[in-house]
Every structure is written in structure tokens, then in C-alpha cells.
Amino acid sequence: MNGRSPIQNGYDIKMKKLPVTLPGVVLLELDIHTDHRGRFLEIFHHDRYREFGIDADFVQDNFSSSVRGALRGLHYQLRRPQGKLVHVTRGEVFDVAIDIRRGSPTFGKWFGARLFVGHQMWIPPGYAHGFFVMSDVADFAYKCTAVYAPADERTIAWNDPELAINWPMPSQPKLSARDAAAPKLRDAELPDYVP
Numbered sequence: 001m002n003g004r005s006p007i008q009n010g011y012d013i014k015m016k017k018l019p020v021t022l023p024g025v026v027l028l029e030l031d032i033h034t035d036h037r038g039r040f041l042e043i044f045h046h047d048r049y050r051e052f053g054i055d056a057d058f059v060q061d062n063f064s065s066s067v068r069g070a071l072r073g074l075h076y077q078l079r080r081p082q083g084k085l086v087h088v089t090r091g092e093v094f095d096v097a098i099d100i101r102r103g104s105p106t107f108g109k110w111f112g113a114r115l116f117v118g119h120q121m122w123i124p125p126g127y128a129h130g131f132f133v134m135s136d137v138a139d140f141a142y143k144c145t146a147v148y149a150p151a152d153e154r155t156i157a158w159n160d161p162e163l164a165i166n167w168p169m170p171s172q173p174k175l176s177a178r179d180a181a182a183p184k185l186r187d188a189e190l191p192d193y194v195p
């Protein structure tokens with residue numbers, strides 16, 4: 001960053017980029033301002049996010065509310081890949097990004113992080129995404145770089161042994177019928193890596 005923090009609503013806005021293990025994935029810790037009225041945080045500012053490696057044009061915002069033990073994913077769109085900037089507005093999730101681009105140097109690798117209020121993750125196009133709910137309820141919001149195209153959506157099995165995702169769950173998760181029947185990575189229709 002350029003060292004300057006914009007002042008918004010009387011607050012000096014700061015963000016911190018946290019370490020990740022996959023290229024293109026960005027994990028951010030936001031600045032939460034709290035007083036007797038409640039809290040305030042900035043969840044997107046195009047110029048500031050571009051400085052952190054997120055230079056995207058968002059065209060759709062989504063929101064889900066899920067109960068403890070729910071697992072949503074692993075989802076992606078094949079021909080209209082979506083970049084997603086995700087965050088939790090209530091509760092806590094374990095959020096996962098997986099490089100599914102055939103031919104990529106990090107193909108089949110995953111990165112996961114606990115997300116709660118004040119943390120965001122950027123999942124670039126060409127990555128599958130999913131999350132597991134660790135709190136009683138989790139409200140989850142995300143910005144997308146492409147509109148949802150139902151015929152283009154694909155899934156990968158959350159428990160594919162070749163991916164070996166270390167989900168923090170004590171028992172079988174709550175799944176949709178589609179996610180429960182998802183193919184393994186080796187059997188899935190996947191995008192190609194474009195350097």
C-alpha cells in the first residue's frame with residue numbers, strides 16, 4: 001500500500017493482508033471500529049482492494065444463511081468462472097479455495113481459513129469454493145465477477161481423498177442433494193489453466 005489510510009465516516013481505515021499458500025488467493029483482516037453505538041467496517045473499496053491484488057469488476061452480490069454443520073460446496077462455474085470476494089456478517093465458517101485449473105502448477109491444492117466478522121477471502125476465477133459452518137448460524141455474503149449461470153455450475157466432492165481437505169468437523173456435514181452426489185476432482189469437468 002502507499003501508506004495512506006483514507007478517512008471515512010470519521011474512521012482511519014486500515015486493512016492487513018494475511019499469508020496464504022495459493023497464488024491469487026487473498027486473505028484480508030479488516031479494521032473494525034467499535035463504540036457505544038455498535039461497529040463499523042468497510043467491506044469493499046475498489047482502489048484500496050486493487051492495491052491488495054483484487055482488481056475485479058463485480059456484477060452480482062449473494063447472501064446465504066446456514067446452520068451449524070452445513071457445508072456448501074465445492075462449487076465453481078465452468079465456462080463463466082466467478083471470482084468471489086467472501087465474508088461472514090454473523091457467525092464463523094471454515095472457507096476453502098481449490099485450484100481446479102488443469103495444467104496449473106498448483107492444480108488440486110487447497111487453502112482454507114476460518115472466517116468471521118472482519119475477515120475476507122478473495123477466490124479467483126478458476127478455483128472451486130466451499131465453506132463449512134462452525135457456529136450456530138452463519139450469514140455469508142459474497143461479491144461475484146460473473147453472474148450465476150445454473151447450467152454452467154459444477155461441483156466437486158467435499159471429501160475427495162485426493163484433495164484431503166482438513167475440514168474442522170466432528171461428524172458428517174449437512175449437504176444439499178447435489179453436493180452429496182458431487183464427483184471427485186479426477187472425474188469432474190474442469191477449466192484449463194491460462195497463464
